[in-house]
Amino acid sequence: MRLLIVDDEKMICEEFRETLEQEGHQVDCARSGKEGLKKIQTENYNVIFLDAAMPSLSGEEVLKKIRTFSQVPVAIISGFLSSTREKEILQQGAIACLRKPLDLDQVKFLLRSVESRSRVY
8 A cells, every 4th residue: 555654753754654664565754744735646645644743734734635635544643632632633534543652553454444445446
């Protein structure tokens, strides 16, 4: 699968990328919401992982912009989200909210479910 990670923390982005590449995925990273939007508009991704808290353009703001032109599956990643915020993000079109540190089994399950859904259509 072709994946995009949008996170302003370089170490998190690189470690997550390496882990996903070891699982056989093609992974790009963007270090800001603005850079992520540019990549999304020019490349085709199967899933996008967005950090909720980035300077200047948050993951939620990026998600809202993505939804104006694409229905690509988006998962929000965050160190902490209240259940109320999580519910709001899911209502805005995210397919999941994942907590940092990321649980690789949860990420694998998410990717398998997206892949199986895409085969159905």
